[in-house]
Amino acid sequence: MTEKDPSINVLGEALQPCSSDPMTGFFRDGSCNTCAEDRGSHTVCALMTAEFLAYSKYVGNDLSTPRPEFGFAGLKPGDMWCLCAARFLQAHDEGCAPKVNLAATHERALDIVPLRVLKAHQPD
Numbered sequence: 001m002t003e004k005d006p007s008i009n010v011l012g013e014a015l016q017p018c019s020s021d022p023m024t025g026f027f028r029d030g031s032c033n034t035c036a037e038d039r040g041s042h043t044v045c046a047l048m049t050a051e052f053l054a055y056s057k058y059v060g061n062d063l064s065t066p067r068p069e070f071g072f073a074g075l076k077p078g079d080m081w082c083l084c085a086a087r088f089l090q091a092h093d094e095g096c097a098p099k100v101n102l103a104a105t106h107e108r109a110l111d112i113v114p115l116r117v118l119k120a121h122q123p124d
Helices: 050-058 085-093 107-111 115-119
Strands: 042-047 080-084
Touching: 042 085, 042 107, 050 085, 080 085, 085 107, 107 115
Parallel strands: none
Antiparallel strands: 042 080
């Protein structure tokens, strides 16, 4: 079994859950936990928007279409989801990054996304 990295968020505190409906995370445990096998670094807990979902589909990662064969119902605006850190940074660079829950974003996201960028996408 794959060993999870310590469940610490970008604020240096205990990682909070991201979403259990839909069930998210590399481990599908509701949190943005990660490990060495998580090549995409699914570590950024983000609030899905129509704009971001359209952007993600445009760049080749369709998160909104249901894929029942993988037990995936498809995401809709308002859902929380553990995004790949590089995809989040790409969306930030393109001006369409979603809001982020810092308490539920794994510290490993900082390997890819600077904390100032994550903080710039906190909810108002």
